[in-house]
Amino acid sequence: MNELLKVEELVKDGILSGISFTVAAGEMIAVMGPSGSGKSTLLYNVSGMDRADGGKVRLKDTEISALSEEEKAHVRLMRMGFVFQQMNVLSNLNVIDNICFPAVYAKGKKQEKQIREKALKLMEEFDIADLAEHMTNEVSGGQLQRACILRSMMMDPEILFADEPTGALNQKAAGTVIDAFLRLNKDGATILMVTHDSKVAQKCDRVLYILDGALKGELKLGKYDPAAEEERQKKINAWLASFGW
Numbered sequence: 001m002n003e004l005l006k007v008e009e010l011v012k013d014g015i016l017s018g019i020s021f022t023v024a025a026g027e028m029i030a031v032m033g034p035s036g037s038g039k040s041t042l043l044y045n046v047s048g049m050d051r052a053d054g055g056k057v058r059l060k061d062t063e064i065s066a067l068s069e070e071e072k073a074h075v076r077l078m079r080m081g082f083v084f085q086q087m088n089v090l091s092n093l094n095v096i097d098n099i100c101f102p103a104v105y106a107k108g109k110k111q112e113k114q115i116r117e118k119a120l121k122l123m124e125e126f127d128i129a130d131l132a133e134h135m136t137n138e139v140s141g142g143q144l145q146r147a148c149i150l151r152s153m154m155m156d157p158e159i160l161f162a163d164e165p166t167g168a169l170n171q172k173a174a175g176t177v178i179d180a181f182l183r184l185n186k187d188g189a190t191i192l193m194v195t196h197d198s199k200v201a202q203k204c205d206r207v208l209y210i211l212d213g214a215l216k217g218e219l220k221l222g223k224y225d226p227a228a229e230e231e232r233q234k235k236i237n238a239w240l241a242s243f244g245w
Helices: 039-046 069-079 095-107 109-125 141-153 171-186 226-241
Strands: 003-012 016-024 028-032 054-059 080-084 159-163 191-194 206-211 214-220
Touching: 003 039, 016 039, 016 054, 016 214, 028 039, 028 171, 039 159, 039 191, 069 080, 069 095, 080 141, 095 109, 095 141, 109 141, 141 171, 171 191, 206 226, 214 226
Parallel strands: 028 191, 028 206, 080 159, 159 191
Antiparallel strands: 003 016, 003 054, 206 214
């Protein structure tokens, strides 16, 4: 296993209690659990957006938990990608400029032309190129979330963190967003995703179940196969039921 991320005995006072797990390069992992169980807190602490009270987080050879806030911000910008339920777009910019903004900030205006070319290529691959010049209030929620996913990939991150990325979308839009994640994962992207939706989780390689801030179980599903979707859904439903889901 090509270990990319290692979490050891992560503690956040009153929320997380000694969580440990690893993520291999190229995996797509879902984190599930009831509301208030610590899922999002786990994501924020693993990515360095929040500071844990104990434990270690290592991304390849970098111990994230030992870095200063400025160093962690640099790692997040250059080596991580983020997709949230609330899409956090800039309403005064059009879709392509929102996609390009973090990369332009990181690399400088001199590389803006190359960055826009990359963004357009990605938008073509994910069927939203015709929306490039639209303002963010002129596109659907599913289209905008796909744009946010592309924004997160502009720096070719080593790992992509997603917090309830389909939580604010209807079923059809959620399906197109998860298809985008599956496509990125097939191309080699590593994804750690918090979700409350078993239909989303069953498309991941593994599912971690968090309850009261502790890791209570792990379900290994392997790479998603559309032909086995019904079987995977039954498997995850039975597994979640064992936790009283």
